[in-house]
Amino acid sequence: MGFSVSYSPWLRKLVNDINLAYLTGYKKINDVSAVSGSLKFFSLGDITFTREDGSVIGTFRPSEFSIDGAYSRKLSQKVSMGVAGRFIYSNLTQGQEVSGQTTKPGMSGAVDVTMYYVTPMNIDWLSGSDFSFGAAITNIGAKISYSNDEFDKDFIP
Numbered sequence: 001m002g003f004s005v006s007y008s009p010w011l012r013k014l015v016n017d018i019n020l021a022y023l024t025g026y027k028k029i030n031d032v033s034a035v036s037g038s039l040k041f042f043s044l045g046d047i048t049f050t051r052e053d054g055s056v057i058g059t060f061r062p063s064e065f066s067i068d069g070a071y072s073r074k075l076s077q078k079v080s081m082g083v084a085g086r087f088i089y090s091n092l093t094q095g096q097e098v099s100g101q102t103t104k105p106g107m108s109g110a111v112d113v114t115m116y117y118v119t120p121m122n123i124d125w126l127s128g129s130d131f132s133f134g135a136a137i138t139n140i141g142a143k144i145s146y147s148n149d150e151f152d153k154d155f156i157p
Contacts, residue, residue, distance in 0.1 A: 001027045010042075017045030032074040036084075041065045049096055060094040064157060070112075078119050084112040086141075090157055093146060101147045108156045110141030 003025040010018040019042075026036035042064045049057040066089070072082035086109060093103035118132040143153035 001025075015045055017043070019043050019045075034072050036068075036070045036072070038068045039065065040068075044092075049093075057096060060096075062092045062094060064088070064090040064092070072114075078117055080116040082112075082114040084114075086110045086112070088144065088156055090144060090146075098147075101149060101152075103146045104148070106144035106146045106154075108142050108144040110139045110156055112136060112138040112140070 004023070006020075006022045008020045008022075009016070010020055021041045021043075022038065023040075024036065024038035026034050028034045044062040044064075046059050046061055048059050051057060066086050068084050068086045070082055070084035072080060074080045088108045088110065089105060090107075091105040096103055114134065114136040116132070116134045118130050121127065121129040121131050139156055141156055144156050145153045
C-alpha cells in the first residue's frame with residue numbers, strides 16, 4: 001500500500017499563480033493484482049477576460065480536475081495489464097460568453113489501457129539485466145463540450 005502527494009508551481013518564472021496538485025494511492029489486493037486511485041487539480045491562476053475591443057469583462061481563475069480509479073493485474077511472470085477510468089471536469093471560461101454563445105464547464109469520461117512486458121536478457125555481458133517494454137492507450141473517451149452546441153466539441157484535456 002502506498003500514497004503520494006505532489007505540488008508543482010507551473011511556469012513559476014513567468015507567473016506565480018499557476019499550479020498542479022496531485023494525490024495518488026494504491027493497494028495490493030494479492031500477489032498479482034492491485035487497485036489505485038488519484039485526484040489531480042490544475043489551477044490556471046488569475047486570468048483577465050476581455051472583449052474583442054479590449055475592455056475588461058473580469059478576472060477569473062480557470063481550473064481543471066480529474067478523478068481516476070484503476071485496476072492492474074499480473075497475467076504471467078512476464079506480462080501485466082491495467083485499466084483505468086477517469087472523470088474529467090474542466091472549467092476554463094467560467095460561464096463567459098464567447099462568440100455569442102454562453103459557455104459552461106466541460107465534463108467527460110475516459111479510459112486508459114496499459115500493458116507491460118519484462119524478460120531477462122540472455123546475453124553474456126548483460127546477464128542480470130532485464131528487457132522491458134510498456135505501452136499505453138490513453139484518454140479513450142468522449143469529446144468535451146464547453147457550450148450547449150452539440151457540434152462544437154473538443155478533445156479531452
